[in-house]
Amino acid sequence: MGNAIIEITQLSKRYDTPEGAYTALHDVNLNIEEGSIFGIIGLSGAGKSTLVRCINGLEPISGGTINVLGQSIPDLSAKELRQLRKSISMVFQQYNLMPSRTVEGNVALALRHSGLSSAEKRDKTRKLLSLVGLEQHAQSHPSQLSGGQQQRVAIARALANNPRILLLDEATSALDPDTTKTILELVKRLNRELHLTIIVVTHQMDVVKSICTHVAVIDHGTIVEQGEAFDVFANPQAELTRRFVGDYTGLSHVIDVLRSGGAAAGLDPDGQLIHMSYANKTVAEGLVSAVTEQFHVTVNILFASLDIVDGYPLGSIVAQYSGDPEHIKQALDYLRGKGIRIATVHPESKASASTNAAASITKEHIA
Amino acid sequence: MTILEHLFPHVVENPDVFVQSILETLQMFLIATPEWFILGIIFGLTLAITKPGGMWENRAVFQFLDKLTNLCRSIPFVIMIALLFPLTRLISGTAIGVRGAIFPLIVGITPFFSRQVESVFNGLNPMLIESAQAMGLGPWSIIWSVYLRESISALARVTTITCISFNSEIAVIGAIGAGGLGDYANRYGFERNQLDITVAAVITLLVFITIIQTIGTIIGRKNEH
Numbered sequence: 001m002g003n004a005i006i007e008i009t010q011l012s013k014r015y016d017t018p019e020g021a022y023t024a025l026h027d028v029n030l031n032i033e034e035g036s037i038f039g040i041i042g043l044s045g046a047g048k049s050t051l052v053r054c055i056n057g058l059e060p061i062s063g064g065t066i067n068v069l070g071q072s073i074p075d076l077s078a079k080e081l082r083q084l085r086k087s088i089s090m091v092f093q094q095y096n097l098m099p100s101r102t103v104e105g106n107v108a109l110a111l112r113h114s115g116l117s118s119a120e121k122r123d124k125t126r127k128l129l130s131l132v133g134l135e136q137h138a139q140s141h142p143s144q145l146s147g148g149q150q151q152r153v154a155i156a157r158a159l160a161n162n163p164r165i166l167l168l169d170e171a172t173s174a175l176d177p178d179t180t181k182t183i184l185e186l187v188k189r190l191n192r193e194l195h196l197t198i199i200v201v202t203h204q205m206d207v208v209k210s211i212c213t214h215v216a217v218i219d220h221g222t223i224v225e226q227g228e229a230f231d232v233f234a235n236p237q238a239e240l241t242r243r244f245v246g247d248y249t250g251l252s253h254v255i256d257v258l259r260s261g262g263a264a265a266g267l268d269p270d271g272q273l274i275h276m277s278y279a280n281k282t283v284a285e286g287l288v289s290a291v292t293e294q295f296h297v298t299v300n301i302l303f304a305s306l307d308i309v310d311g312y313p314l315g316s317i318v319a320q321y322s323g324d325p326e327h328i329k330q331a332l333d334y335l336r337g338k339g340i341r342i343a344t345v346h347p348e349s350k351a352s353a354s355t356n357a358a359a360s361i362t363k364e365h366i367a
Numbered sequence: 368m369t370i371l372e373h374l375f376p377h378v379v380e381n382p383d384v385f386v387q388s389i390l391e392t393l394q395m396f397l398i399a400t401p402e403w404f405i406l407g408i409i410f411g412l413t414l415a416i417t418k419p420g421g422m423w424e425n426r427a428v429f430q431f432l433d434k435l436t437n438l439c440r441s442i443p444f445v446i447m448i449a450l451l452f453p454l455t456r457l458i459s460g461t462a463i464g465v466r467g468a469i470f471p472l473i474v475g476i477t478p479f480f481s482r483q484v485e486s487v488f489n490g491l492n493p494m495l496i497e498s499a500q501a502m503g504l505g506p507w508s509i510i511w512s513v514y515l516r517e518s519i520s521a522l523a524r525v526t527t528i529t530c531i532s533f534n535s536e537i538a539v540i541g542a543i544g545a546g547g548l549g550d551y552a553n554r555y556g557f558e559r560n561q562l563d564i565t566v567a568a569v570i571t572l573l574v575f576i577t578i579i580q581t582i583g584t585i586i587g588r589k590n591e592h
């Protein structure tokens with residue numbers, strides 16, 4: 001850990017279209033550490049696929065630098081690039097298995113030019129298929145397999161040349177939630193056991209939350225926020241990030257409900273809506289009830305959730321505070337001092353706006 | 368034998384001519400087919416990979432082949448034969464008989480087959496090519512392991528269609544001097560008004576086409592997944 005396996009600076013990518021040049025990426029800066037599971041999240045059309053296609057040189061770049069495994073991608077010859085691609089494997093949303101080949105044949109295709117004898121290839125293919133749990137399907141054709149099984153074949157194929165980097169472009173987006181979970185578990189295992197660096201492109205926060213150590217949020221071709229997954233989740237700064245986190249935790253839904261009828265929800269029109277995020281569940285709940293007595297304020301909890309991000313717990317409470325504004329302020333300051341992140345909720349906006357005084361939560365708050 | 372004599376009096380009267388014409392048709396078919404097949408695959412593939420956005424994008428090559436194919440396809444086959452006459456003599460030593468027929472037959476059918484092949488390759492899922500590139504496979508490997516390998520079934524289908532069109536070309540060129548069943552039906556059936564000869568030629572061609580279609584279907588089915 002620690003050294004960057006992928007370094008991208010000021011990357012830009014323009015597509016020439018009949019309507020003129022279209023800037024798909026601009027000023028993208030990323031450092032991806034070896035051994036990390038790096039999430040790239042953004043809405044459809046944000047430029048995620050373009051970015052990963054630049055990493056393995058499928059797409060020529062328009063500006064900036066991009067170094068992968070110590071080699072500058074734009075400076076490589078076609079042959080050197082093909083060689084490097086053996087170390088950077090890619091898995092696609094639509095699996096892209098060769099329909100005419102068996103499962104075994106698909107994996108063996110990646111071993112063309114590997115210099116292995118056909119017996120060694122067969123041996124290696126079998127090992128890879130058993131790694132992804134599909135050894136009994138070696139002779140099946142892709143069309144006979146479920147989506148999840150096909151994606152496992154694609155992963156086995158991607159591992160054939162002992163890559164050091166695995167690029168997953170929406171690899172679980174076509175799968176149901178249960179299958180997604182098993183694929184993500186497999187990915188996590190590959191990261192741990194083979195020490196693979198994994199780039200996970202997705203539009204699902206769920207995916208980032210369950211496996212990523214780091215995340216970059218991409219919006220309209222530029223990175224608006226990046227960092228350790230937990231930090232980004234706990235302290236989302238960019239508007240888009242807050243929306244992703246809010247949608248994921250259910251906060252956006254709560255805000256929708258409040259907006260459409262706060263009175264019906266039994267809310268005090270003069271109360272303040274506060275979003276509290278915290279890293280330690282028991283401490284936080286204790287504190288919330290403690291401030292009620294200590295500062296003479298009423299705290300009406302509307303919504304609470306608990307998540308595990310990158311293996312660390314992260315809690316969220318939306319509550320209405322009523323009482324003397326001065327007391328509320330004192331109560332919130334007190335909570336901030338205890339490591340709880342406080343943000344005011346404006347029902348007009350889609351997410352909780354972090355007030356300028358919002359404290360950051362770090363994993364260190366997890367007692 | 369009596370039934371045959373009764374149904375096909377003129378055929379039976381001179382069976383050698385009939386057998387000879389079948390052999391000539393088969394000869395033309397078997398000599399020319401491997402050539403147009405290989406040429407069509409090469410041209411079709413070249414069109415598909417040099418097209419704008421293709422794996423080996425090349426404007427000049429694509430435009431040239433594309434225009435040439437269109438030009439050749441717009442010339443009716445009978446006129447093409449006449450047009451090629453001097454060139455055929457130069458290449459084959461003669462412009463008549465089975466030998467003189469091979470060159471114009473190949474020139475006549477290759478553009479048609481090339482277009483069919485091109486459309487097969489253009490119909491291939493581009494993501495398959497992209498994933499092969501991402502695997503680090505080179506262009507020749509991709510041509511062999513993806514383009515050709517993944518298109519066997521569709522190529523069998525268009526080859527069958529082309530074989531059937533090719534049969535009518537053989538009949539046309541046969542009727543104007545190359546021999547074969549076309550000549551047989553024209554000279555003995557049509558000009559001498561012996562309908563049984565024409566019917567015999569039609570039945571023979573029908574059998575021939577059925578065999579081709581069956582083979583094509585079997586190859587196509589075997590490679591469908």
Ligand SMILES: Nc1ncnc2c1ncn2[C@@H]1O[C@H](COP(=O)(O)OP(=O)(O)O)[C@@H](O)[C@H]1O
Nearest residue numbers: 015017022024043044045046047048049050051
């Ligand atoms: N080959 C291309 N030519 C022109 N525009 C493209 C091309 N590929 C992608 N784009 C455009 O670039 C933008 C980003 O696309 P993409 O990277 O696929 O987004 P994402 O993967 O985040 O959904 C989109 O607006 C898309 O239309």
Ligand SMILES: [Mg+2]
Nearest residue numbers: 048049050170
């Ligand atoms: Mg995409």
